[in-house]
Amino acid sequence: MSKKSFDISSLMQSKVTWAVIAELLILLVCFLIRPDFFSISYQPSTGMLYGSLIDIVNRSAEITIISMGMTLVIALGGTDLSVGALVAVAGAIALKFLRWDVLAYPTPGDYTVCSYILVLAVPLIVCALMGLFNGFLVAKGGIQPIIATLILMVCGRGVAQILTDGKQFTTGYSPFRFIGQGSFLYLPMPIIITIVVVIAVALFTRKTAFGAFVESVGVNPNASKLSGIKAAGVILIVFMITGLLSGIAGLIYSSRIMSNDSNNAGLNFEMDAILAVVIGGTNMSGGKFSLAGTVVGSLIIRTIVTFVYYFGIVAEATMAFKALIIAVVIVLQSEPVRKYFAKRAALRALRKGGMKA
Amino acid sequence: MQEKNILEMKGITIQFPGVKALDGVDFSLRAGEIHSLLGENGAGKSTLIKCLTGVNRMDAGKIILDGKEIAPTDPGNAIELGISAVFQEINLCPNLTVAENIFVGRQPMKHGQIDWKEINRRASELMSRFHLDIDVTRPLSYYSTAIQQMTSIARAVDIQAKILILDEPTSSLDENEVQLLFSVMRELKASGMGIIFITHFLDQIYAVSDRMTILRNGHLVGTYNIDELTKVELVTKMVGKDMDVIFSLKRSEVAPDAEFMLKAEHIGDASKIHDISVNVKKGELIGFAGLLGSGRTETAEMLFGATKTVKGDIYVDGEKILIKQPFDAIKADIAFCPEDRKRDGIIGDLSIRENIMLAVQSRKGFMKPMTKQEQTELANKYIKMLGIATPDCEKKAGELSGGNQQKVILARWMAASPKVFILDEPTRGIDIGAKAEIQRLMLEMCGQGVSVIFISSELDEIIRCSNRVVIMRDRAKVTEVDGASCTQKDILKIIAEGAA
DSSP: OHHHHHHHHHHHHOHHHHHHHHHHHHHHHHHHHOGGGGOEEEETTTTEEEEHHHHHHHHTHHHHHHHHHHHHHHHTTOOOTTHHHHHHHHHHHHHHHHSSOTTTSOSOOSOOSSOHHHHHHHHHHHHHHHHHHHHHHHHTTOOOHHHHHHHHHHHHHHHHHHHTTTOOOBOOOHHHHHHHHOEETTEEHHHHHHHHHHHHHHHHHHTSSHHHHHHHHHHOHHHHHHTTOOHHHHHHHHHHHHHHHHHHHHHHHHHHHTBOOTTTTTTTHHHHHHHHHHHTTOOTTOSOOOHHHHHHHHHHHHHHHHHHHHTTOOGGGHHHHHHHHHHHHHHHHSHHHHHHHHHHHHHHHHHHHHHHO | OOOOEEEEEEEEEEEETTEEEEEEEEEEEETTOEEEEEOOTTSSHHHHHHHHTTSSOOSEEEEEETTEEEOOOSHHHHHHHTEEEEOSSOOSOTTSBHHHHHHTTSOOEETTEEOHHHHHHHHHHHHHHTTOOOOTTSBGGGSOHHHHHHHHHHHHHHTTOSEEEEESTTTTOOHHHHHHHHHHHHHHHHTTOEEEEEOSOHHHHHHHOSEEEEEETTEEEEEEETTTSOHHHHHHHHHTTHHHHHHHOOOOOOOTTOOEEEEEEEEEESSSOOOEEEEEETTOEEEEEOOTTSSHHHHHHHHHTSSOEEEEEEEETTEEEOOSSHHHHHHTTEEEEOSOIIIIIOOTTSBHHHHHHHHHHHHHOTTSOOOHHHHHHHHHHHHHHHTOOOSOTTSBGGGSOHHHHHHHHHHHHHTTOOSEEEEESTTTTSOHHHHHHHHHHHHHHHHTTOEEEEEOSOHHHHHHHOSEEEEEETTEEEEEEETTTOOHHHHHHHHHHSOO
């Protein structure tokens, strides 16, 4: 009996548990207001499932993907502010390759000027290199991550502007459209890509010792180095992964709008990604991280936005409303509240056990 | 001495998950006495103090202060009740002046503004009461640790405390500073204050206290007048049977034809060390003696790659090794237990299991992970072998007592089965029982053919364990002496005079 009560109390102490509870509560409210919120229908014309729930997962794809990398960065005790700008960079490069010279190819259509491989590979490689640059400043230069990544946050969008001569390109190339708007196994492609990314990052961190090394460096870099961990290498890899994932998110984003938008693509994504990680239970000071928690965090953020749109709350109130719910979630997860509930749960279980015996 | 009890704690019981930290402990303090609280690490001293200062909640028992039952809710509340504590780590702001530190949070006001003149005057007065004639308007960081410690005490005293708790106040003080602290303690005692004194130094207990209370494993052993127990009796009561271990320690026996496991020839780093040569035979224990800053730690760090070696050669097991970073040293089967356990050793937020598996795993690289089961088996093996006090291997390493944390770090390196093990002050800040065990472990490893370099400021343990003693001074090696035939006096003489 005592073992069971201990389990309950440790479950109630976990931030991830509270994130899941918060998500379920928001969904419950949605359901109470509009029972059809949960309805999912099949659209034969596109071969895709439709519904609010599908939409939430679909639209959260970019943040979920980026926040996988952000989780690792935060576990190292840092933050990466450049992810939003990298989203814009990836989109700009992709569109640049799709229509190399807008004057020569004035009308957008179902064509690509360079090979499609380049359209996909170059943005990802560039973003990974930019991530590596961040990592280099942090690991070798000893610059605080928030400052080091501020550089690319500021100049990334500028780079994107230069690449596209400040113009907004559009395209109609259907294989490119497939990334953001296509479907596979009845699900929108962004969901599929997200699932692949989440599984890949989870396997990479948890099936190797990489995750443990990240946590160790995040808690105590000195001791980690003296235990033989090559901390600089760990930092470089983590920032490179985050850059690469921002690139993937950038391709999805630009495929959704079939255009590049250097000013607005990925705007404030860094904030949402950090928020997703924090809601998911990873501490900003570094250390233990939870990828599952981050996924839930990202879903919560998107659920709130969908909620606002779906129930026709005035657009001006969206931000305030989002802030309100997030404030509630963060308070629910705060240590005093968690301890209070854990204690109560343990007591209740103990009392129950006592009565039975 | 007055016989009236100013403080009584009765039947104090505190339950932590998995362990009873205190089990029905009684403690009493008279007005105008210095009362030493003794016990090994993990015996419950800090827990008892934390209970008194409102950090820990009691599960049973009561505290009576001045005839009234109290229940301190937090440190602030405890201070209001008249209980002040000064801890080993100084909890002051080094960038503020001495005077500001004493009065921060309760500055005297005049016309709605802080009365700086009054603050500085009263601060000088306080410090001169401690026979310290210093400029209180200088930042605290300008002064030595001793004066910082005094400032801490001055602050506690000025809050009109009835009870002053001094937790390891002397661990970073030199002999004169200790004497200064003692005279202040005696004056405070004469003014009727009750002082609870915690220290690891037995001599100091006898020098200054009136009574002592001994705890062991969360239980009360007893309260004695200072003249009731001899030192040996005291230690026996504190550690139970651990004292036998110390006396039964035997120096490692090195085969006369044993080959050199580690040879460092004329190594030097970029700034401090110019030319040092050391060698260790298989199964030999080399002690590094010397004052703080004599180059002991710097040499160890070079051998392990924590600082860069810019000249000289290092050979392990006959093979020349280039050590650029700790990883290279680990690859060459060198292990290093660093001096600053908190900063460089323990990874506090990770579990004991993760802390123990770290060196083995980093050596393999992250692509060849150990399964969780392998890690747990490894951790449990060493928890059992080293007697690490914990309910299970998933407990956070940072929550362990100092001695147990040190054992976790030893386990981390023993798991990597090193050929050369460098230990920098492995016994600092831990109690006699754990010290004895760590010395025993080092000697056992020697017996199994590991070469050990043992750095310590405590000469008696160096002499007790070492086959050879390397004496360092002013960042250079002065000489080597035979461990079996040298005495503390010989070594001190060489350290002081710089010649053999």
